[in-house]
Amino acid sequence: ATTQMNLATAYADRIRGDKAANIERAIEGYEQVLQVMTRQAMSIDYLAVQRALAKVTFEQIRFGEAMTYAQEALSVAEELYEASPTPDARRSVLEDVAGAPHWLAYARCRGNGPADRQQAVAVLEQYRARWLREALETSIDRPAGVSEALWSDFQAQARTVRELEAEVRLPDQTPGRRSFTQLSELLAAARRDLRQTVAAIRTAAPDFLPQPSFDQIRAAAQSGPLVYLLATAAGGLALVVHGQKPSFLEKLGFSVDPVEAVWLDDLRDTDVSAILYDVASEAEGRYLRGAAIGDHAALERSLATALPLLGERLLQPLVTRLATAYPHGTPVTLVASSNLGLLPLHAAPVTLDGRTAPFMDFFAVRYAPSATALHAAHQRTQRASTRLLAVGNPEHVTHPAHLTDWLAQEAVRLTPDAALPLLHAAATVAAVENALAAAVPEHLLFGCHGHFNIADPLQSGLALTDGKLTLARLLTSLRLDGVDLATLCACQTAITNFQQAQEEAVGLPAAFLQAGVRRVVGTLWSVEALPTVLLLRRYLTRMAEGASALSALHEAVRWLRTLPRAEALAQIAEVRKMNGDNALAAWYLDSIVATDPRFERQTPFAGPSDWAAFTYTGV
Incomplete structure (x- = not known):
């Protein structure tokens, strides 16, 4: 069967010869494989064949057949996903079915009916940012009619799953970490208990944790x-x-x-x-x-x-x-x-x-990572007990994040009441976590280096004085319920995983949303310090004047993009004056003005690399 499958794949990919005949041979070969690799006996291989059939028929514009194969692939993937205990095993299932939701949605829309389009949207939503959706589902309020005891069981079991997932993500050599086999068994049991409790809750609240419906999507x-x-x-x-x-x-x-x-x-x-x-x-x-x-x-x-x-x-x-x-x-x-x-x-x-x-x-x-995440952000109520927590230019082994300490201080100046700055050596992981535990800020600002780890996206994060506030930490432990806005003026803070489980939107914006934040401003790439500081100063000023975060960001981007050279130099001179006792900042600004070819243009920051990186995620 494996040989037959490889042969079918070879025909599907073959360039020479009659393309139509090659495709028919490929389909025939895959169908023969299904006689051996059945759903009951070899479900993983069965999934691979159904996905291959969906792909080859979709590429040949045979949308009716593609829909049938894609639906079957997604059906078996659903069973495998629910049976997979660990995060890596679940991610593997999502990778194995990659593309099938797109093919199904696109093919269904070719039916050209309102119901077809609504079903297509529901398919895309169901397989979009699924990990995030599941995490958000465990942080909702108790439905009417559900007993306090049953709800306590649900919350405890959901917490157990999160804690076990956090442990399984730790490096193998971490002291106290249990073996992969032990953790897999514990996770399987914990997920089973959680499913049983969800079933019990649904006897009192039938609509509890449903698959995304079109009405829910539209509500976003x-x-x-x-x-x-x-x-x-x-x-x-x-x-x-x-x-x-x-x-x-x-x-x-x-x-x-x-x-x-x-x-x-x-x-x-x-x-x-x-x-x-x-x-x-x-x-x-x-x-x-x-x-x-x-x-x-x-x-x-x-x-x-x-x-x-x-x-x-x-x-x-x-x-x-x-x-x-x-x-x-x-x-x-x-x-x-x-x-x-x-x-x-x-x-x-x-x-x-x-x-x-x-x-x-x-x-x-x-x-937005998904409509579910957007709707959850809409539903959150702001419970901030302080206005601002601003982290600026932590001291660590890499090069300094120029001017971000001043930017954090500028944010504090523009937010005079109930604002806490953590600068330089004080900006440690523990200090940030302790500050968040002590008082929920309305606005959380990080002025530091960020890094997206291509090999292991969960180890992406924000560089603080004594270490990194990682994506894994945000996803499993840190709770930011009540934070209205997170501004991440660091490099690569809006980029997401593009190698594995692409629809999962694994990145800092989604992680902050999962942790409880309603909206996130981040960057898709490393933007130079000068345009970053000019843009974000304008953004902070406009918010202090009453503008929403979304309109403030868009206005600041347009302002920087069209900023005339003379006004840009005046802005830089003002920033330099305000950093008068910072020799490194003064040297940096002077060298930029003296040597940067952008200042030969009438609008120095018109190039998209200086402004297009800034994104807004959430409500």
């Missing part, structure tokens, strides 16, 4: 449309979910379906890969090298070609449709699949009313 589109984006081998698709409040068109008397499909026929998954990934034959790197590794020359080159392409093939069709239903400035939330979430879609140029500008100039663009 409260202040503006929710847009699911994907790119496939057959083309791209934007699914626009309209909220229950009437849109501009509906106010004029026109009917609007709850979900609209905007077909992006010129955008394929290969186009996204061509933007992101280096090619061995090329000497120059592409986007991910610039964003993840800090190669700014590669980043500048890739953005120069990537942003116009994304504007033409993805955002222009979308923004043209949005503009018919919503006024300029309406918040638009993007749920980006197919690794599109790694890209600064808000910065792509589009044309409306004869004016060409970045997408964010026409609509207030924000991102």
Whole structure:
């Protein structure tokens, strides 16, 4: 059976000969394999074959067959996922079924009925940021009719699962860590107990922890449309979910379906890969090298070609449709699949009313890992007992995060009441955790270095004086319930895992949302200190004047992008004066002004590498 499967795969990938005949041989071979690799006897192999059949039929535009195979693959994956005890085992199942939700959603939308589009959205949501959804589900309030004792069991069992997951993620040599076999058995038992308790709760509250329904998804589109984006081998698709409040068109008397499909026929998954990934034959790197590794020359080159392409093939069709239903400035939330979430879609140029500008100039663009996460953020009530906790320029072995200590102090100055700065040597992991335990801040600001770990995303995090506040720590232990806003003025704080379980949105914004924060400002790549400080100072000032975090960020980005040279120099001189006793900061600013070729331009920071990295995630 394995040999037959390899042969079928070879036919599916074969370039020479009659392509149609090769595909038929591949399908026939896969079908023969299923006679041996049955769902009951060899479920993992059965899943692989069903996914392979879904892929090959989808790529041949045989959407009816692709839907059947994709649905079967997702069905068996669901069983395997529930039976998998450890986080790695669950991630492996999600990797094994990668692509199938996209193929099913795209193919279903070709049915062109309102129900088809709603079901497509539900499929995308179900397999989007699933770990995050499950974590959010365990932090909800007790439903009416559920006894306090039963709810206590649920909370204790959910906590046990989280603690065991945290332990299994520890390095093997960690003192006190139990063996993988022990932890697997304990997790399997803990998940079984939790499932039984959930079943008991559902006798009193039948709607407790349901699969994402379309009504729940639509509820997340409260202040503006929710847009699911994907790119496939057959083309791209934007699914626009309209909220229950009437849109501009509906106010004029026109009917609007709850979900609209905007077909992006010129955008394929290969186009996204061509933007992101280096090619061995090329000497120059592409986007991910610039964003993840800090190669700014590669980043500048890739953005120069990537942003116009994304504007033409993805955002222009979308923004043209949005503009018919919503006024300029309406918040638009993007749920980006197919690794599109790694890209600064808000910065792509589009044309409306004869004016060409970045997408964010026409609509207030924000991102979300999923509708579930967005809805949970909407539901959270702010319980802050202090205004601000600001962490600035921790002392550690790497180079200093220039001016971030001053930026933290500036945030404190703009928030005069109930603000706590933790600067330099005082900015330790323990100090941050103790401060958060003592008082929940409305605004949490980190001015420090950040790092995205490609090999192990859970070890990504924020560099503090004595160590790193890791993604794993945020996901398993730290609770930030009541924090309204986290501003991460550090490099690579908005990038997500792009190698494994891509739909899981494993990154700092999602982790902060899971920990309890309602909204997160971060960066997709390492932005130089000077434009970062200028932009974030403007952002903090606008918030102090009463602007929302979303409008303050967008206004600050536009301000920096269009800042004239003379005004930029005046701003730098002011920052230098305010850092008069900081010799290192003064040297840094003087050297930038004297040697940086950007100051030969009329607008020094017009290049997207200086402003497009800043993103807003959440409500």
